[in-house]
Amino acid sequence: xxxxxxxxxxxxxxxxxxxxxxxxxxxxxxxxxxxxxxxxxxxxxxxxxxxxxxxxxxxxxxxxxxxxxxxxxxxxxxxxxxxxxxxxxxxxxxxxxxxxxxxxxxxxxxxxxxxxxxxxxxxxxxxxxxxxxxxxxxxxxxxxxxxxxxxxxxxxxxxxxxxxxxxxxxxxxxxxxxxxxxxxxxxxxxxxxxxxxxxxxxxxxxxxxxxxxxxxxxxxxxxxxxxxxxxxxxxxxxxxxxxxxxxxxxxxxxxxxxxxxxxxxxxxxxxxxxxxxxxxxxxxxxxxxxxxxxxxxxxxxxxxxxxxxxxxxxxxxxxxxxxxxxxxxxxxxxx
Amino acid sequence: xxxxxxxxxxxxxxxxxxxxxxxxxxxxxxxxxxxxxxxxxxxxxxxxxxxxxxxxxxxxxxxxxxxxxxxxxxxxxxxxxxxxxxxxxxxxxxxxxxxxxxxxxxxxxxxxxxxxxxxxxxxxxxxxxxxxxxxxxxxxxxxxxxxxxxxxxxxxxxxxxxxxxxxxxxxxxxxxxxxxxxxxxxxxxxxxxxxxxxxxxxxxxxxxxxxxxxxxxxxxxxxxxxxxxxxxxxxxxxxxxxxxxxxxxxxxxxxxxxxxxxxxxxxxxxxxxxxxxxxxxxxxxxxxxxxxxxxxxxxx
Numbered sequence: 099x100x101x102x103x104x105x106x107x108x109x110x111x112x113x114x115x116x117x118x119x120x121x122x123x124x125x126x127x128x129x130x131x132x133x134x135x136x137x138x139x140x141x142x143x144x145x146x147x148x149x150x151x152x153x154x155x156x157x158x159x160x161x162x163x164x165x166x167x168x169x170x171x172x173x174x175x176x177x178x179x180x181x182x183x184x185x186x187x188x189x190x191x192x193x194x195x196x197x198x199x200x201x202x203x204x205x206x207x208x209x210x211x212x213x214x215x216x217x218x219x220x221x222x223x224x225x226x227x228x229x230x231x232x233x234x235x236x237x238x239x240x241x242x243x244x245x246x247x248x249x250x251x252x253x254x255x256x257x258x259x260x261x262x263x264x265x266x267x268x269x270x271x272x273x274x275x276x277x278x279x280x281x282x283x284x285x286x287x288x289x290x291x292x293x294x295x296x297x298x299x300x301x302x303x304x305x306x307x308x309x310x311x312x313x314x315x316x317x318x319x320x321x322x323x324x325x326x327x328x329x330x331x332x333x334x335x336x337x338x339x340x341x342x343x344x345x346x347x348x349x350x351x352x353x354x355x356x357x358x359x360x361x362x363x364x365x366x367x368x369x370x371x372x373x374x375x376x377x378x379x380x381x382x383x384x385x386x387x388x389x390x391x392x393x394x395x396x397x398x399x400x401x402x403x404x405x406x407x408x409x410x411x412x413x414x415x416x417x418x419x420x421x422x423x424x425x426x427x428x429x430x431x432x433x
Numbered sequence: 434x435x436x437x438x439x440x441x442x443x444x445x446x447x448x449x450x451x452x453x454x455x456x457x458x459x460x461x462x463x464x465x466x467x468x469x470x471x472x473x474x475x476x477x478x479x480x481x482x483x484x485x486x487x488x489x490x491x492x493x494x495x496x497x498x499x500x501x502x503x504x505x506x507x508x509x510x511x512x513x514x515x516x517x518x519x520x521x522x523x524x525x526x527x528x529x530x531x532x533x534x535x536x537x538x539x540x541x542x543x544x545x546x547x548x549x550x551x552x553x554x555x556x557x558x559x560x561x562x563x564x565x566x567x568x569x570x571x572x573x574x575x576x577x578x579x580x581x582x583x584x585x586x587x588x589x590x591x592x593x594x595x596x597x598x599x600x601x602x603x604x605x606x607x608x609x610x611x612x613x614x615x616x617x618x619x620x621x622x623x624x625x626x627x628x629x630x631x632x633x634x635x636x637x638x639x640x641x642x643x644x645x646x647x648x649x650x651x652x653x654x655x656x657x658x659x660x661x662x663x664x665x666x667x668x669x670x671x672x673x674x675x676x677x678x679x680x681x682x683x684x685x686x687x688x689x690x691x692x693x694x695x696x697x698x699x700x701x702x703x704x705x706x707x708x709x710x711x712x713x714x715x716x717x718x719x720x721x722x723x724x725x726x727x728x729x730x731x732x733x
Contacts, residue, residue, distance in 0.1 A: 166683070168627075171631055196633070200631070200632055204631070204632075205627075207624035208624070209624055211625075211626055212623045213624035213625050214625055215646075216647065217646040217647055226634070230632045230633060230634055277628070
């Protein structure tokens with residue numbers, strides 16, 4: 099485990115785990131004598147974020163990134179471990195204080211076609227947090243706030259009268275951002291906010307998010323599998339593999355000198371525009387079945403450096419130079 | 434969105450001649466039924482105006498017909514045309530009221546079942562399965578019998594209509610519940626619901642304001658088709674003699690009364706209410722079928 103966290107951390111996850119029960123129904127289990135089956139979507143993830151920072155979590159599909167996002171905002175309760183927001187554990191708070199903390203964090207979702215209720219007008223969608231937290235009183239003030247928010251994300255106040263289907267994917271994501279900003283949050287969790295968008299629109303949304311971060315001093319937890327987007331927006335990057343963080347470092351370090359073999363493989367898979375023609379190491383193997391992950395280091399079946407220790411013992415995150423890496427080979431100096 | 438959806442529906446409506454015809458017939462019948470006190474030549478519920486000497490008069494085009502009674506009279510001397518108008522009013526009223534009851538009950542239970550999941554869901558759905566394994570008419574008979582057993586006998590006639598609505602309403606909620614549960618299971622995992630949960634919106638509010646509007650499309654289709662079924666069920670119960678009292682006959686009661694005289698040659702007492710019922714149910718059913726197809730995106 100990484101070193102103990104100081105209380106000054108704005109958002110912190112401490113050995114957070116979330117296991118989903120994916121067993122068959124009770125009767126089928128009794129007849130077939132099959133055991134309960136748990137999916138360890140997130141298996142002991144720790145990180146800390148300072149105010150105003152952007153931390154990105156990257157990894158392949160199914161590695162638990164989105165589950166981490168939902169754990170952090172409290173949509174899921176952790177199976178073990180805890181999430182601290184400004185020093186407070188959300189799950190343990192009385193209702194009134196929980197509402198106060200909720201106002202300060204918001205989430206932007208992946209699919210702009212599913213994250214806006216198709217039967218609601220945009221103005222009602224954007225105003226929902228304002229109403230829920232009692233942040234605006236009266237029709238006129240509400241309309242004014244909604245108008246201002248829409249302008250802030252590059253839409254027009256008149257768009258509030260329309261329904262979500264009248265907008266493109268990028269515009270819808272702007273509406274999501276306006277909604278998320280409406281309660282004046284300090285912390286935004288962005289769950290693959292650009293992965294459903296065209297490449298040209300992705301850059302617009304990322305730049306909008308960066309501008310808003312500068313204006314409002316926001317803290318972002320940015321979930322993505324798009325390494326180019328991550329490089330563009332994040333201060334620090336955590337790489338996840340099968341429910342665990344295998345490497346976490348500041349963005350420059352991670353992209354220039356990746357230590358963990360998995361990180362190296364990921365970065366190697368990015369096509370480069372220069373068409374350097376250099377030989378690439380193809381990403382070998384498949385992600386193992388998360389219901390039955392390999393023992394020891396989850397990555398060992400695909401790792402060219404794996405030895406017997408890797409197959410038996412789970413590596414912990416340790417500081418090596420500027421990066422924290424969970425790898426026996428790095429520890430033993432084999433890489 | 435609403436304007437667009439409306440115009441789309443309207444287009445498909447005007448393109449189908451059968452649907453337009455069915456809608457016109459159903460519209461005229463429902464209108465006539467509810468305007469019965471204004472347009473009916475007699476008031477068949479006013480026992481003082483009945484004269485037993487007028488009983489069993491055949492329709493006006495028969496030999497013994499009278500112009501006072503266009504399609505004849507029944508065994509009480511009631512004008513059959515007026516009785517059908519008033520009777521259709523009761524039939525349609527009971528039908529609509531019991532559909533509304535089924536709808537509220539079924540949609541509510543379906544929403545709770547789908548959203549809460551777990552044991553609540555299992556319990557509600559097993560009850561639904563059990564009820565589904567009996568014919569709806571049997572459930573209606575059962576509820577009807579139990580309610581009549583509870584009620585004091587001197588008030589049974591005046592409460593008969595409410596008993597009828599309750600028994601038909603309870604017999605029909607399962608379809609709504611299953612459909613709404615299905616849509617709820619889909620909608621509750623969508624991100625807009627998570628976004629609402631994130632800011633602490635209450636489950637009741639999420640169900641009613643977020644999920645319900647997105648689950649109502651198929652419910653409207655079921656309600657239209659169910660209206661026809663409810664009218665038939667009411668007629669069946671009244672035919673069996675446990676519906677509305679004979680002093681205020683519905684279509685089903687009229688058919689039952691006429692049935693007694695069918696073999697003595699007085700066919701009109703049962704045929705006219707029967708044809709009215711058949712045409713009404715058929716046109717409402719056709720409307721429901723069209724609505725189902727029109728709202729099905731795969732058939733557009």
